[in-house]
Amino acid sequence: MEIPVGSRMGGLEIPADVGRVLDLLLVAGSRSWVVGGVLRDHLLGAAPRDWDLATEAAPEEVLRILRPHFTVVPVALKHGTVRAITPKREVEITSLRGPGVEGLLRDLGRRDFTINAMAWAYPDGGLLDPGEGKKDLETGCLRAVGDPQARFREDPLRVLRAARFVSCLGFRVDAATYRALRSEAEGLRKVAVERVRDEMCRLLLGSYIEPAFSLLRNGRLLPWILPEILEGFGVRQNRYHRHDVYRHTIQVVRNAPARLPVRLAALLHDIGKPRVRKSVGGEFRFHGHAAAGAEVAAAVLTRWRLPGRLVQDVVVLVRNHMLLGSDRWSGAAVRRFIRRVGKERLPDLFDLARADRLDHVDPEASLAALDRLKVRVRDELEKSPPLERGELAIDGADVMDRLDIGPGPMVGEILKRVQELVLDDPEKNDRQRLLDWIQSRYGSLPSN
Secondary structure: OOOOOOOOOOOOOOOOOHHHHHHHHHHHOOHHHHHHOOHHHHHHOOOOOEEEEEEEEOOHHHHHOOOOOEEEEEHHHOEEEEEOOOOOOEEEEEEEOHHHHHHHEEEEEEEEHHHHHOEEEEEEOOEOOOOOHHHHHHHHHOOOOOHHHHHHHOOHHHHHHHHHHHHHHHOOEEEHHHHHHHHOOHHEEEEEHHHHHHHHHHOOOOOOOOHHHHHHHHHHOOOHHOOOHHHHOOOOOOOOEEOOHHHHHHHHHHHHOHHHHHHHHOOOOOOHHHHOOOOEEOEEEOOOOHHHHHHHHHHHHHHHOOOHHHHHHHHHHHHHOOOOOOOHHEEEEHHHHHHHOOOOHHHHHHHHHHHHHHHHHOOOHHHHHHHHHHHHHHHHHHOOOOOOHHHHOOOHHHHHHHHOOOOOOHHHHHHHHHHHHHHHOOOHHHHHHHHHHHHHHOOOOOOO
């Protein structure tokens, strides 16, 4: 049976390892097609990333054909999907549930959106596009395949995936798709939190944050993903801010560079504001909101099951994003700030603070102060001050030897005070000076 060709799609370069997989299936007598996101990306002029294939071969046949040449693992055999691991990538191969083009059309008819429901025949290059996904790509329309309500019920994560595509592509959502999305939003509560988390992380790195969050809120998705952020909707701030807490948050996410720790911190930096807001003299104040926000951020990111290091990084950024009065900080205060945040997090914190201040009513003065702080931090780092305990000129063994005491909490307490002494004046980080200081302060301690 001839493959129905909706159009030709030139210029699609198949990597050698993917071509090898396709050739092995072809030689074994099984027709195969390139499907899904790789075609979408190619037609948008972007470099294809994830290579997915559909084939007439049954899953067991795919395993038999490919295992002599690649590592091949079953992914979801009940759905007919296996994964071939080549030296350069992972290639997902899904077996069709019917013969030839009939089976292919059935497969495409159950995909999420028309822009992902195209197939490219190998090796002749015919493009099968029953849902007119190419046209939707050209017009910037995100439209579910067939019955949108049925598509969302098959996999409720698709409602969130729609928002991710809005964020990454800037597409508008087809009216019927939008209505179904709103009616099926509650289905997200049944989806594994890891899948929701992964979609949200990809959404946050998109270039069209405002329309994406408009869809999340108006489409009733946020209560099932991040209900805490809705506490800030309509919560007025003060004369320094252009927007309420919620809209300010979205602007800060948009302003932030597309790095996950910074975007997550932007999303959560003011999450504690509604919980601490007080009116003082006719103006709203948010004293302690950074600390409160850090607690909420830790709870949210832990709930999302993000890696512990990433959670810690974001929490530190949220807790320290204010940087108030930095022009008045002493050199010791700057050094303590560097230690508190961590040298490796400073670029992210400065980017977060800049994104935050850009949405203030008159950002110029606060941005200039931020730049001055960056210069002071750079100057301090160039001096290589001892910021961590391991950088002190003495250690616990020196303390015990000088005071003739054994191991115990007191040793750590003394080193903590020595560290504060050196932060105040880095020139005191001299072994003999520190030992003399310890002797003068603690020489009367009883020995063991």
